[in-house]
Amino acid sequence: MRVSSLNKFAALCLAAVLAAGLTRPAFAQLGQVETVARQMILIDADTDTVIFEKNADELMPPSSMSKLMTAFMVFEQLAAGKLRLDDMLPVSEKAWRIQGSKMFVPLGGRVKVEDLLRGVIIQSGNDACVVLAEGVAGTEERFAEMMTDRARALGLKNSTFRNASGWPDPQHLTTARDLAILAKQLIRHFPQYYHFYSEKEFTYGVDQVTRKPITQGNRNPLLYKDIGADGLKTGHTDAAGYGLTASAKRSDRRLILVVNGLKSMNERSRESERLLELGFSQFDNYKLFSAGAVVDEADIWLGDAARIPLIIDRNVTLTLPRQTKNNVKVTVSYDNPIPAPVVKGTPVATLTVAGKDGPLLELPLVAGADVQQLGFTGRISAAVGYLLWGAKKQ
Numbered sequence: 001m002r003v004s005s006l007n008k009f010a011a012l013c014l015a016a017v018l019a020a021g022l023t024r025p026a027f028a029q030l031g032q033v034e035t036v037a038r039q040m041i042l043i044d045a046d047t048d049t050v051i052f053e054k055n056a057d058e059l060m061p062p063s064s065m066s067k068l069m070t071a072f073m074v075f076e077q078l079a080a081g082k083l084r085l086d087d088m089l090p091v092s093e094k095a096w097r098i099q100g101s102k103m104f105v106p107l108g109g110r111v112k113v114e115d116l117l118r119g120v121i122i123q124s125g126n127d128a129c130v131v132l133a134e135g136v137a138g139t140e141e142r143f144a145e146m147m148t149d150r151a152r153a154l155g156l157k158n159s160t161f162r163n164a165s166g167w168p169d170p171q172h173l174t175t176a177r178d179l180a181i182l183a184k185q186l187i188r189h190f191p192q193y194y195h196f197y198s199e200k201e202f203t204y205g206v207d208q209v210t211r212k213p214i215t216q217g218n219r220n221p222l223l224y225k226d227i228g229a230d231g232l233k234t235g236h237t238d239a240a241g242y243g244l245t246a247s248a249k250r251s252d253r254r255l256i257l258v259v260n261g262l263k264s265m266n267e268r269s270r271e272s273e274r275l276l277e278l279g280f281s282q283f284d285n286y287k288l289f290s291a292g293a294v295v296d297e298a299d300i301w302l303g304d305a306a307r308i309p310l311i312i313d314r315n316v317t318l319t320l321p322r323q324t325k326n327n328v329k330v331t332v333s334y335d336n337p338i339p340a341p342v343v344k345g346t347p348v349a350t351l352t353v354a355g356k357d358g359p360l361l362e363l364p365l366v367a368g369a370d371v372q373q374l375g376f377t378g379r380i381s382a383a384v385g386y387l388l389w390g391a392k393k394q
Helices: 008-014 063-079 094-098 112-123 126-137 138-152 177-187 196-198 264-280 376-389
Strands: 002-005 039-044 050-054 086-092 111-112 199-206 215-216 229-237 240-249 253-262 283-289 294-301 305-311 318-319 327-333 347-353 358-367
Touching: 039 177, 039 264, 050 283, 050 294, 063 112, 063 126, 063 138, 063 177, 063 229, 063 240, 086 112, 086 126, 094 126, 111 112, 112 126, 112 196, 112 199, 126 138, 138 177, 138 358, 177 229, 177 240, 177 253, 196 229, 229 264, 240 264, 264 283, 294 327, 294 347
Parallel strands: none
Antiparallel strands: 002 327, 039 050, 039 253, 086 111, 199 215, 229 240, 240 253, 283 318, 294 305, 305 358, 327 347, 347 358
16 A cells, blocks of 8 residues: 655645535535624535534524525526516415515516516515416415425425515524525526626615605615625514525635524624625635646556556635645555556545544545556566566656
8 A cells, every 4th residue: 555645735725625515515614703693604605615604504484585595496487488587477466465575566467577586686575476486386385385395406405485485484494504505506507697686776666655666775785885795685584583695706706605593684784794704804715636637646567557647537626714724634545556457537546634633535536547457478577577676667
């Protein structure tokens, strides 16, 4: 068995591979922070690294953050050609009568899908949610069932939706982690519609008293701060407290934050900004390997080549604390020499990351070339030479 160490930079970067989600789909926490939020998670959207979390898998009422799932369902309908932005959907009495935040759709009228989406996203209109749900599924109840089924398929393992708006229901529950996953999926799959989330106001309808157009501002407080925020959705009920699923982008790096259980709009605004700022200022992304990079070389036993490159078969970009110390050991191990024949792409070595408490992670390295076995005479000659002088260096 041969074991070789990688350089210091590799050791620093690979310490966070586990957090980057390369070996499992779940997120692993990278840092620690105190927060007044009841539930919270902050992830790097590119590496899936969890920077901070608190009670991220605790069931909680999502309130109007549920509307992310409602919009996701409608975006899928649009992408599949089953709906168009200029389609007109009818307003039922149920949609018109629903309480809470409203877009003020007209009873018996018809509203464009594009306007309804803005009503959901910008104005947090419960009435717009019901119109869209009934337009897609016939009833809001059926739409909620579809939301739950689709959420589970997306990896939201702990989410159950009972309505389209987030109206309080004891069985209408999700987690901060699920909302972070949903936000990432929405941003990734529907860039053509994501701009709705950064729009700061929307005008729809006429006030029946003043006869003036009704303009409502986006409830996301981070859109009004110069911090790179471009989405997504606030929420509030008495049971849930004040919540926000947010995303911000600086240069090529995007963070996604979910907070819930805050005591006021001001606290939600301040704490969300603080956590995002910590994520951007104290952590950064480092590209260690591109897919196909040579990590090391291995000796070959009785092959038509003396050595073979060991290849990482994936891109490795890692989120790390900027002040990370070199407290891990990174090694490459394999049976030395590797016996021929070897097929290109076959796992032949292991990259291991170990901390002070033992192994953290293992990643496979694959053969970078085909190596044929020598003929009988060649094998005898090579074996004698190897025993006398060791592997040839080419």
